[in-house]
Amino acid sequence: MKTFDHLAVIGLREWIALPGLGLAGLRAKIDTGAGTSTLHASDIEPFERDGQPWVRFTAHLGSLVQSRQRQREAPLVSLKTIRSSTGHTQTRYVIRTDLVLGDRHWPVEFTLACRKTMRYRVLLGAKALIAGQLVVNPALTYVQGKPLLPLPTTPSGVR
Template sequence: MKTFDHLNVIGLREWINLPDLGMVGIRAKIDTGASTSTLHASDIQPFERDGEQWVRFTAHIGTLVQSRHRCEAPLVTVKRIKSSNGQTQNRYVIRTNLSLGDRLWPIEFTLACRKTMRYRVLLGSKALIAGQLVVNPALTYVQDKPSLIDLSGAQ
């Protein structure tokens, strides 16, 4: 059997931070069947700043206790996505840093309403590839819960 020592193992669910958006302690579901990651968002409004396209939105985290966080991020593109229920929709795409365990790297998120879903964040396969992660679906919360302390030193 082959082993991959340079890859980090994560479970089916992990704690993440999105430090550029000021969001801490978010439970994320790992979805290897999804290409792009998704963040639960509402009130999505595109706007222009210094000649560049941006988007502002309300991010929702938590399930039992809902927390809303108003965010702004540069707009990468608008992507046509086929959701798990088979519907196709246009979604705004942002790029922001993801903190998982002791690592920090940029990934893309589509913004979509996930209010009926248990997890407000899905991490798709592109994020896993960029982070050089492998998933053990028998495990959950393998990595330590990240903190905002000293994220500049995260790898």
């Protein structure tokens, strides 16, 4: 069996932080079947800042029982049409922000979507896993522990 020393192992669920949005202590579910990552958001409103497209939204943190809300703003990267496993399509706003998982730190694109009926407010998709050089052991959870305070991103994007 091949092993790859440069890849970090994560579990099916992990603690993450999104320091660019000032969000920490988020539980994320790993979804290798999804290409793009998703952040639970509502009240999504596009606007312009200095002639550039931005988006304002309410980020929902915590669990279904103890939800906390934070107003956030981020540059708008694009709009993306997402097709669910049931065939429904939805157009979503896409932002890019730094993700911290364990001791790694790199930029990830997130679609903003309502996940109020879902247990996990954040999904990490395959593109984020590839960029972070991560492999998933679905038999494990919370392997990496809560992220340390984030460090600045290196030129390569991954710490």
